[in-house]
Amino acid sequence: MTLLKRLFLIALFFIVIGAGVLGYGYYYLSQPFGSAHQNEALVFEFPKGKHARYVIEEITEYYSLDKSVLNNTQLSYGFSRLLGGVSHLRAGVYEIKPTHNWFDVWRKLANGDELQFSVTLVEGHTLEQWLLKLNEATYLTGNAKAAADTLRAELGASYDSLEGLLLPETYTYRAYSSAESILRDAYESMQRTLAEVWSERSDDCPVDSPYELLVLASIIEKETGIAGERSLVASVFANRLAIGMRLQSDPTTIYGVENFDGNLTRAHLREKTAYNTYRINGLPPTPIAMPSRASLEAAANPDESPYYYFVADDTGGHVFSKTLEEHNKAVRRYQLNKE
Template sequence: MKKRLILALLVAAFVVSAVAVFVSGRWYLSQPIQSDASTPLLLDFRGGATARSVTIQVTEHFEKGNSALIYRLSQVFDDVDHLQAGLYEINGRQSWFDVWSMLSQGREKTFTVTLVEGLTLEQWRAQLKQLPYLKDESSELDPAELRQKLGVTETSIEGVLLPETYSYRAYTTDIAILKQAYQSMQQVLENAWQERSDRCPVNSPYELLILASIIEKETGLADERPLVASVFANRLAVGMRLQSDPTTIYGIENFDGNLTRTHLREKTEYNTYRINGLPPTPIAMPGKASIKAAANPARSPYYYFVADKSGGHVFSETLEEHQQAVRRYQLNQE
C-alpha cells in the first residue's frame, strides 16, 4: 500500500508539473512580446527561411525573450511548420501566437499608393518608382510594350487609368497596379457612358475621357466641373474651338511654365486654339468627378470662363463679358 501511495503521489506530482508547464508555456506565448511602444519589425520571410530564424530575428529586434525556448514552446503549442513567405509587420503588442497565426495565414503587410487625378502617366510612373517594396518593371518598356502589358487597346495610356488609392503587397510590380487602374477605369467609364445625358457632346467613351481630362486640368473645384463641362459642350455644339490652355501646354515639349502667344499660335495636334474639336488623346488622368461632369454637363448659357485668382472661375455668356472679366481678374483693370 505504501508503495502504491508513493507511486500515486509521484504520478500526481508529474501531472501537476506537466499541467503547470503546459499552462505557463501557453501563458508565455500569449503575452505581448514587448508591451511598450517599440518600433515594429518588418520581417521579410522568404522561401527557405525557418521558424527558428523568425524567433531569432524577433527576439533580437525587441531585445526580449530566449529564442531557443520560444522556438521549442512554439513547436509544442502552435503550427510553425506551414509558414507562408512574405513581408510581415510585427509589433511589440502582439503575442507569439499572433505572430505564428499571421505567418501561417499569410497576412502580409500591405502598402497603399494614391494616384492623384490631373497628373500624367509619366508623373505617376515617377511616383511609383519611389515606393517601398514595389518592383519597377515599366521603366524599361516603350509605350507600345507598356500598352501590351496592361492590355490597353487605346492608342495612348494617357487618361485611361483611374486615379484612386491602391493597395499592394511587397514585391508587387508597378505593372500590376497600373493594370488594376486600367481595369477600374474601364468600369467607371462604361458606367458614365451608360448614364450620360443628352447634353453630352461627344460620340464615344474615349472622347468622353479626353473631354474629362481637359475638365480635370481646368478646375479643381467640384462644383465648377459641370459648368466647365457646359462651356465645352456649348462650344462643341456650335463649332467653336475649345481654346483650352492645358491642352496647348500638353503639346509643348519641355514646357517651362510660361505659356506665350507664340505657343498659342503654333499649330500642334493638342493646341485647341488652332485645331477644331478635341485633341487626339486625354491630357491627364481624369477622376470620377470630371468623367461624370463630361457625361452630364450643366445646362448653362456660358461659352467662356477665366480664372478669378481665388481658385475659381468667372463664367460669361458673351465675348464682351469675357473680355471684361479678363481685364478685371487677369490684367487688374477695373
C-alpha cells in the first residue's frame, strides 16, 4: 500500500469518525428534555455575566437529565459549543418547556426571546385597585403609587388624578419592566381610544369634552356589566342631563364615601360630597373608575329612549322606566320584594 493511499484511508477514517460524532451530537442536542405530561415548564433567570454552563446546570437539574439519555453536563456543553452556538447569550428570564431541546435553548438566549409576562387591568376597577394589582405583578419593578404620582405630575394641572385616564386591557412586559411603563402604556392607549371615540360621537352625545366623556363612561361602566344595556343606560343619563335632572347614581355616591364598607345608607345619600349625584347637579368632577372602550362608545352614542330611570332586576340586568311612578313600582318589586 502506497503512502498516499495510506494517508487517504487515515483521512477517510477521521472523516467518518468526525461525521459520526457530529451526527450523534446533533441527535443528542435535538432530544426534548421531558414529557409535557410529567413536567411543568422551567422559568429561570440568566443573569448578566453568567456562562452557558450555568444554563446547562439549571436545565439538567430541573429536568433530571442525569437520569435520562442526556446524562452528562460536560457532553451537553461540548456538543453545544460545537453545534449549538453558545456565545453572545442575552441575560433575561426565559421559559424552557419539556418539549424544548438544547438547540431551542441556545436559540432563545441568543435572540433574547424572553418570557412575556402579563397583567390584566380590569374595566370598572378604580385607580387604587389597579395600583394594588401592579404592585403584586410578577417581575414588575417600582412602586405603582409613586409611578402614578410621577405620571400625573407630568400631565400638569389638567388632572387631579389618573382615575379614568388609563385604558383597561391586558398589558405584556418583560421581566424587570417598571410599573411606570405599564401606566404610561395604559395612558397613551386611552388617549388614542378617547380621541377615536370622541371623533365618532353622535349629535346626541350629552357632554362637551373628551374628559367629560370619560366621566360619564365611568359611571356607565359601574352601573351595568351587560354589553347590551350600556347604550340604554347612557340614554337615561343623557335624558337627565338634557333637562337638568340630577343623575342620582349610587356608584358615584359610593366613590365619594371614604372607607366605604359596602353598605350604602340614607345618610350617605344625604351627605353632600363632590361625587354625590343625589345632591349635586351634572357630572362629578372626575371619573369614578376606568371605563372600557365599549362604555366610552355608549356614552358618545347613547340610544334614543324615553327612559329617565332604571333599577336592577333579579336577572343581573335592569328595568327601565319612563316615569317616577313606573320606577317606584319596579323598585318595590325588585328591590323591596313587594308586588
